[in-house]
Amino acid sequence: MTADDHELLSRLADTVRSQIAPAVDDEYARTQAFMAAVILQRLAKQAQFFDEHRAAEFSDVAALADQLDAAFAAAGPAPGAQAHVPADVRDAVARMRRLSSIAAVSEVLEALYRWGPDGPVAAPALDTIRQVLRRDIDRRMEIAR
Amino acid sequence: MSATVAAARVEADLAGVLSEYLAERLGVSGSVAISGMERIAVGWSHETWLFDAAWPDGAGEQRQAFCLRRDPGNALLRHESDLGEQYRVLKCLEQTDVPAPRAFWHEADPAVLGAPAIVMERVPGECPSPWRRAGREYYAAAAERGVLPASFTDALAAVHNVDWQAAGFDFLGAPGTGCDFALREIAKWEALIDESGHPGHPILADLIGWLRHHAPDTEQLTLVHGAYRTGNVLIHDDRVSAVLDWELQVIGDPMYDVAYVLTELNREGTELLSNVVPRELFFERYQQATGIEIDEQRCAYYQLLYAMRSAAFWMSAAGLYADGANSDLRLARTHWSVTVALERAATELGY
Numbered sequence: 001m002t003a004d005d006h007e008l009l010s011r012l013a014d015t016v017r018s019q020i021a022p023a024v025d026d027e028y029a030r031t032q033a034f035m036a037a038v039i040l041q042r043l044a045k046q047a048q049f050f051d052e053h054r055a056a057e058f059s060d061v062a063a064l065a066d067q068l069d070a071a072f073a074a075a076g077p078a079p080g081a082q083a084h085v086p087a088d089v090r091d092a093v094a095r096m097r098r099l100s101s102i103a104a105v106s107e108v109l110e111a112l113y114r115w116g117p118d119g120p121v122a123a124p125a126l127d128t129i130r131q132v133l134r135r136d137i138d139r140r141m142e143i144a145r
Numbered sequence: 146m147s148a149t150v151a152a153a154r155v156e157a158d159l160a161g162v163l164s165e166y167l168a169e170r171l172g173v174s175g176s177v178a179i180s181g182m183e184r185i186a187v188g189w190s191h192e193t194w195l196f197d198a199a200w201p202d203g204a205g206e207q208r209q210a211f212c213l214r215r216d217p218g219n220a221l222l223r224h225e226s227d228l229g230e231q232y233r234v235l236k237c238l239e240q241t242d243v244p245a246p247r248a249f250w251h252e253a254d255p256a257v258l259g260a261p262a263i264v265m266e267r268v269p270g271e272c273p274s275p276w277r278r279a280g281r282e283y284y285a286a287a288a289e290r291g292v293l294p295a296s297f298t299d300a301l302a303a304v305h306n307v308d309w310q311a312a313g314f315d316f317l318g319a320p321g322t323g324c325d326f327a328l329r330e331i332a333k334w335e336a337l338i339d340e341s342g343h344p345g346h347p348i349l350a351d352l353i354g355w356l357r358h359h360a361p362d363t364e365q366l367t368l369v370h371g372a373y374r375t376g377n378v379l380i381h382d383d384r385v386s387a388v389l390d391w392e393l394q395v396i397g398d399p400m401y402d403v404a405y406v407l408t409e410l411n412r413e414g415t416e417l418l419s420n421v422v423p424r425e426l427f428f429e430r431y432q433q434a435t436g437i438e439i440d441e442q443r444c445a446y447y448q449l450l451y452a453m454r455s456a457a458f459w460m461s462a463a464g465l466y467a468d469g470a471n472s473d474l475r476l477a478r479t480h481w482s483v484t485v486a487l488e489r490a491a492t493e494l495g496y
Binding site: 031036038039042106108110113117126130136137141144 | 344347349355473475477478480491494
């Protein structure tokens with residue numbers, strides 16, 4: 001999506017809201033037309049923020065993977081050994097790094113909950129992840145609001 | 146007549162079909178006159194039609210106001226709100242103190258009334274939407290008069306006071322001891338999320354993990370409405386004339402309903418619970434009527450469970466549009482409502 005897409009979608013939303021919807025007599029169809037305008041406006045915002053949000057997501061996920069790897073390394077019995085961090089947690093972090101996707105954080109969370117979310121390593125890891133998720137949902141709210 | 150032809154006839158002449166249907170059901174030899182047919186926009190799960198019927202009998206003319214609910218098969222919560230179950234629930238409620246419409250007939254065969262349907266009495270009353278300004282003004286004025294807040298509380302207490310085994314609600318399935326109720330609810334909404342095809346978000350994974358890890362024990366099992374708030378009750382003369390929307394009922398923790406009354410999600414710009422009840426009045430009256438002490442910690446837990454449920458609803462709704470199963474653009478818009486539900490969950494989890 002591009003800035004041009006954003007402008008086009010915004011204009012379409014304005015046209016539907018200000019010209020098309022008010023001219024529709026049938027109540028159901030009119031409501032649907034106004035709803036279409038709302039959806040077009042959301043899509044316009046999605047286009048507007050797409051590149052910025054994607055870049056932020058890449059950066060956040062990479063930094064999160066670094067932070068979690070460092071925390072797990074520090075928690076091991078010997079530097080870098082990570083002996084008592086379960087394999088599924090480490091694997092999930094590695095996959096998240098490889099995919100560079102916020103969606104892949106879900107697997108890390110599931111593994112942490114299986115391990116025990118209140119543990120001395122898992123609890124701060126959860127806090128770290130939540131900071132990243134807060135930023136991500138705030139970005140998404142720029143579109144959804 | 147093929148099923149398609151039969152369905153087309155029902156849609157073209159619903160009043161005529163209802164007239165024949167009622168004549169047969171009521172054993173009327175003459176015709177049943179149908180008037181005032183009106184489709185009302187309530188909820189997203191089923192079509193609701195209101196109409197009046199009149200028919201001759203030995204003593205003159207009988208009249209009855211009816212409500213027809215039909216399942217179009219492509220609506221939100223279609224798997225959670227089976228009309229056959231609603232019918233059984235309403236029949237069981239007839240023996241209780243819960244104000245609810247009397248259910249007359251359930252038709253599972255879509256050929257009969259165009260879709261699976263239940264026919265019930267039309268209870269007098271109104272149901273202003275609490276999401277609209279006019280509705281909020283209505284509830285604020287009723288709160289001032291003081292009758293509705295007590296009636297709203299009493300109706301919930303009546304639900305929780307039902308002897309659910311004696312009333313025949315066993316078919317709903319009772320959870321086991323300990324935290325089984327909460328875990329069953331989590332599993333139910335997780336299944337809806339899985340069905341939706343929505344990609345989800347890690348906040349949901351965090352929320353589900355947190356809910357499982359903190360699932361509270363249920364101390365007492367009652368009938369639980371599942372969505373008790375203004376907008377889901379009918380009001381007549383400032384009193385609850387019927388509790389509606391029997392779609393999410395379970396046997397479970399009464400705090401699940403209490404949490405829904407307490408939540409900020411169900412009030413807008415007011416301290417009144419569900420837009421109508423002062424908090425102190427609700428606590429005092431509910432506890433006195435039920436003998437159940439309100440556990441705010443468990444309510445706080447269930448409010449997070451409602452955040453998960455909201456996300457599941459919206460994911461399911463957006464999925465219905467995305468799949469082409471339903472063309473209502475309100476459903477398409479809920480794609481972004483998922484984000485709003487997750488943002489709220491993140492805030493409540495302390496992000």
